[in-house]
Amino acid sequence: MDKLRRVLFWVVVGLTAVFLLLPTLIIVPMSFTTTSTLEFPPIGFTFEWYGKVIGASDWQGALINSLVVAFAAAILATVIGTAAALALHTYRFPGKTLVMGLLLSPMVTPVIVLAVGMYMVFSGWGLVATRLGLVLAHTVLAIPFVVVSVLASSRMVNPSLALASLGLGASRWFTFRRVTLPLIMPGVLSGAVFAFITSWDEVVIALFLADVRTRTVPIMIWNQVRTNLDPATAAVAAILIVLSALGVLLSYKFREARS
């Protein structure tokens, strides 16, 4: 009885792990199929779909949009979020809990609500169908991740180091640049990677704010998935998965440097 229970338990856990991994693992092999429909297991082996995607001007345009928007949003969110996290970590001020709540709330607001709200406001400001509009929207989504990441790393910094620097006559700005910032850098960088990926993967807001000229890679995928499923989509997906994996490795490297 005891043994049966144990076997059953591990079977359930094992199946859950397979369930978790299956959708990710099938994408890459599917992109190599020689058939014109998505097959798993793939039939034959070809790089044709990759060539098709890389050579297509609409995918190239989308890739450039995605990169520009994600870089800009990551930089903006990192600057704004790091400053806020430093203030939250260092100072006590009235309404601090409220500020913290505001900074984190984009993370828990349903993204469709944000998308339609931004659509209404941004169309009045002429920001719909512009890259700037997407950058601003994605920065909102990314700020909480930067704040969380920087707060986590600044909690591990000994506060007397900055005080020692100030006590030895260094200015506040010098202390920040030469003492505090290097110490929290791992948190800042991993926050920046998070911010980049947040923008890079975002689809719902982009559906409302982007047009044909400013559409990003996720929008292209969305359109493909809704119209015709072909292995080219799997090829794009595989490229994105590899890029995400690189991003994750990068962010873990930063965290390792921290400890």
Add this chain to the structure above:
Amino acid sequence: MSVSTHDRSLPAKAMASFRLPSAFWLIAPSILFLALFFVFPLLKLVAISLPDGSTEYYHQIFTTPVFLRVIGETFRVSLIVTVVTVAVAYPYAYAMAHGGRAVLLVLTVALLIPFWVSLLLRSFSWIVLLQNTGLINNFLIATGLIERPIRLIRTPLGVIIGMVHILLPYAVLPLYTVMKKIDLRLMEASSICGASWLKGFARIYFPLSLPGVMASAILAFTLALGFYITPALLGSPRDMMIAQMIAGQFTEQLNFGLGAALAVVLMVLTAVAFGLFGAARTALQKRDRRKGEA
């Protein structure tokens, strides 16, 4: 004596007046930015949903069967997804917490890989897996469990599978955090005292893991309420969830007032669910503290 910035002996007021200028300049950009591009759009939705202060759109939502059906369907799907997600996450988190280092490593990797792949790509992958000629149907036919492919895509079942897959990591992590603090010797003690495994689990382990169960259930439920991509790709328009209806009002019906009102309803529902989350956590913490004192 050290004078740290956290020194509680300094009166808060003196600290504030001494520090406030630079704290203000650090925090101001984020508040300004979020006020303009986050809070303002949400307030704008509230304003659009109440033209000239009239609540007609809300009246329409709560009296028209179509809208009530969509809200009901959203609750139904979210509830089923939550129950399934927590039920699947529970043994998984248990294995992570008590299975040893190697198991923890393997299960963590299996959990985090999909966590890092975008929701859109995973939903795309589920379309391929669930279609009539997909891997799942082929496998079931090959094993002789079914004769003809069963329809999985564009059904509520497909939506539930896709949503459980996306919510599972969110549900496992809080469960794992609670479970790894539970001392398994308590179970040994109960079995020495003659209790069956089931009784020990029901009377000792499960109650101790309850804070984790609640945390993951409420997190899963709250996130499920706002799902858009997965139901749009894996479900049928007949079983629409509220997020799809909101999008439809803005892109197809072009009824912005009604769409805004629906968005406000979703926002309020989400806020209530998160409020419950906070309340439940404080209640459980209080319970634990009382026990600690006793």
